[in-house]
Amino acid sequence: FVLTAIQQQMQHGIGLGMQSNIAAETAALICEMTGVERVAFSNTGTEAIMAAVRIARSRTKRQKIVMFAGSYHGTFDGILARAGEEAGTAEPLSLGTPSGMVEDVIVLTYGAEESLEIIAEQADNLAAVLVEPVQSRKP
DSSP states (O other): OHHHHHHHHHTTOOOOSSOOTTHHHHHHHHHHHHOOSOOOOOSSHHHHHHHHHHHHHHHHOOOEEEEETTOOOOSOGGGOEEEOSSTTOEEESSTTSOGGGGTTEEEEOTTOHHHHHHHHHHGGGEEEEOOOSSOTTOO
């Protein structure tokens, strides 16, 4: 029945750009089935991370985010960071990423007790902590 529903929907074409006209209905059904308050759709994981970071910064009125070395969160310049030489700093992961894009990023070691201590110390300054529970680069 799922394949049939997909095939029927495909007869209407594929929408590009704005949200589909059935996105709101689908989100409401997901909320009803799962009990979550909100559902958001995005085209890619990178787009989802960009929105999540933007929303977190907006809601918390904080700029700094934490992520972990070896994690993958897409290709947005604002998270293409690696640990800087000084503790608590980050530097661009790629040559084309301006250093200003990652100045509010803290890159920590995944699974290290020290990382949890830094998060606790910085909690009042953090908008978000990005976690890839099973790192795709280190399965």
